[in-house]
Amino acid sequence: MTIEFVYFAWVRERIGIGGETLDVPAGLATVTDLLDWLATRSPGHAAALADRGAIRVAVDQDFVMPDAPLGTPAEIAIFPPVTGG
Amino acid sequence: MIAARVQAAAFDMAAETARLTGGRSDIGAVVTFTGHVRADDGLTALLIEHYPAMTQRQMMAIAAEAWGRWPLLGGSIVHRHGRLLPGEAIVLVAIASAHRGAAFAAAEFLMDWLKTRAPFWKQEERGDRLHWVAAKATDDAAAARWTAGGGTT
Numbered sequence: 001m002t003i004e005f006v007y008f009a010w011v012r013e014r015i016g017i018g019g020e021t022l023d024v025p026a027g028l029a030t031v032t033d034l035l036d037w038l039a040t041r042s043p044g045h046a047a048a049l050a051d052r053g054a055i056r057v058a059v060d061q062d063f064v065m066p067d068a069p070l071g072t073p074a075e076i077a078i079f080p081p082v083t084g085g
Numbered sequence: 086m087i088a089a090r091v092q093a094a095a096f097d098m099a100a101e102t103a104r105l106t107g108g109r110s111d112i113g114a115v116v117t118f119t120g121h122v123r124a125d126d127g128l129t130a131l132l133i134e135h136y137p138a139m140t141q142r143q144m145m146a147i148a149a150e151a152w153g154r155w156p157l158l159g160g161s162i163v164h165r166h167g168r169l170l171p172g173e174a175i176v177l178v179a180i181a182s183a184h185r186g187a188a189f190a191a192a193e194f195l196m197d198w199l200k201t202r203a204p205f206w207k208q209e210e211r212g213d214r215l216h217w218v219a220a221k222a223t224d225d226a227a228a229a230r231w232t233a234g235g236g237t238t
Binding site for chain 2: 006008009010058061062063075077079080081082083084085
C-alpha cells in the first residue's frame with residue numbers, strides 16, 4: 001500500500017523533509033503500528049516519533065486516535081499538537 | 086453561513102463587519118475578536134505554518150458546528166499564515182446574530198475550537214533563535230468545556 005506522508009512543525013524538522021511517498025508493508029493494523037514501522041526508517045524518524053504523547057496524527061485530513069484502525073488511507077499527516085488562533 | 090479562509094495578507098476588520106451587516110436589518114449584534122502578535126520576551130516575529138489540505142476543511146467543520154449550535158445570521162473566520170510582526174493581527178472571528186448572547190458565545194466557541202482543532206503551528210522568532218510554541222493545557226480545557234465528553238484532540 002502506497003501512502004503519502006506529510007510532516008509539519010518540529011516533526012518535519014526532525015525527520016528532515018516535509019513529506020514522502022512510502023510503500024507501507026501489509027499487516028499494519030492500527031495507526032500506532034504504522035508509526036512504529038515509520039520510526040524504524042531513520043534516526044530522524046525515530047527522534048520525531050519517540051514521544052507519542054507529543055504528536056498528533058491525521059488520516060486523510062481528519063484527526064485520529066493512535067488505536068484507530070489504519071484502513072487504506074491516501075494521506076497521513078504527523079505533527080505536534082496544534083497552536084493556532 | 087460562516088465564511089472561513091486562510092491567507093498571508095492582513096485583513097480589514099471593518100470591511101469584514103460591513104460585509105456581514107450590509108443591506109441587512111435583522112442583525113442586532115456583531116461580536117468581533119482579533120488575536121494579535123505580542124512582543125513577549127523580545128519576540129521579533131511569529132511564524133505560522135499550516136496544513137493547507139486540512140486547514141480549510143477543519144475551519145469549515147468548526148464553522149458548521151457553531152452554525153448548528155446558535156441562531157446566527159452570518160460570520161467570518163480569517164486566519165493568517167506566514168511571518169507576522171508584533172502588533173499584527175493573526176486571527177479574526179466576526180459573528181452576527183439577532184441578539185448578543187448567541188454572538189458572544191459563538192465567537193468564544195469558535196476561538197476555543199480553532200486553537201485546538203485547526204492545524205496551525207506557531208514558531209517564535211527572537212533574532213536568530215526559533216522556538217516552536219507548545220500547546221497549552223488551558224486551551225484544551227477551554228475547548229473541552231463546549232463538549233460534554235471532553236476534547237477529542
